Amino acid sequence: MLEEIKPKKVGIIPCNGEEICEGSITRFASRKVLDKLRPNDTVTVCLPLFIAGGKEEREFAKNYPTITVDGCDKRCSQISTEKLSGRPYHSIVVSDLLKEHSIEPPKSRRALTDKDQAAVDLVADEITKKVDEILEKS
Amino acid sequence: MGKKVVVLPCSGIGKAYGEIGRQAVYDLAEDLKPEDVKTACLARLMIDDPETKAMVKDNFVITVDGCGMDCARKNVEAAGKQVDSSLRVVEAFKKHRDLKPQGVLELGEPGFKLAHILAERLSEEVDCVMKK
Ligand code: SF4
Numbered sequence A: 001m002l003e004e005i006k007p008k009k010v011g012i013i014p015c016n017g018e019e020i021c022e023g024s025i026t027r028f029a030s031r032k033v034l035d036k037l038r039p040n041d042t043v044t045v046c047l048p049l050f051i052a053g054g055k056e057e058r059e060f061a062k063n064y065p066t067i068t069v070d071g072c073d074k075r076c077s078q079i080s081t082e083k084l085s086g087r088p089y090h091s092i093v094v095s096d097l098l099k100e101h102s103i104e105p106p107k108s109r110r111a112l113t114d115k116d117q118a119a120v121d122l123v124a125d126e127i128t129k130k131v132d133e134i135l136e137k138s
Numbered sequence B: 001m002g003k004k005v006v007v008l009p010c011s012g013i014g015k016a017y018g019e020i021g022r023q024a025v026y027d028l029a030e031d032l033k034p035e036d037v038k039t040a041c042l043a044r045l046m047i048d049d050p051e052t053k054a055m056v057k058d059n060f061v062i063t064v065d066g067c068g069m070d071c072a073r074k075n076v077e078a079a080g081k082q083v084d085s086s087l088r089v090v091e092a093f094k095k096h097r098d099l100k101p102q103g104v105l106e107l108g109e110p111g112f113k114l115a116h117i118l119a120e121r122l123s124e125e126v127d128c129v130m131k132k
């Protein structure tokens, strides 16, 4: 009998940075991938659970190949995932990516405008590309 | 300079509770109590960022958590600071079951109402903490 081999899911961990607008982009772009672009292939975890949660949460990056999404080059998600859970497969820094593509960061961290959607789409597409790369290899 | 109140939401990404807490903190820090309240990236505590650790050490701290895992509170405590007060969004939900957020991040009108109610509750808490 042929069994369907299910590929692994990929874990996406945004930093959710509260201080700057790029932190909000990490959330919206990650949720776009989780809900719309690759809903069957991705999972997430609340980053602060690596400190507050139990063994299961801390083993997240051991159980899933992981992509961290950080708002700025402090790279809080990448560094804490690596320190507390396991080495991420890919790390995306939103501020760098926006600069590379000459896209302005949002003006408000509270609410994104229609114009800011370009930034969300760019980051979401980059996450999706990395998800597909990981799944192809696995 | 007098102490301020650092209000830190957990910004949970799995359910709307995290976004409601986050929006309530922005409401508080930018509209209701801009003179007394500031916020910071919670995750900076996870990387032992000295500036953020000093900020929580030198000021009052209130945490706002989406659920009973209390991540924001526990992260502040792990950084060596006892919080002055901690709130859970899920508690605010219990009293306002009619207000249902539309999505995890797209809260819609009911979700933003809930965030504002929470911001007002936090504003009272800020007054209490500053009187200490
Ligand atoms: S990576 Fe930057 S935006 Fe994200 S939590 Fe850290 S300091 Fe904040």
Ligand code: SF4
Pocket: A046, A047, A048, A049, A052, B010, B011, B012, B013, B014, B015, B017, B018, B065, B066, B067, B068, B069, B070, B071, B072
């Ligand atoms: S308190 Fe709950 S919602 Fe908030 S980060 Fe932790 S698990 Fe997520």
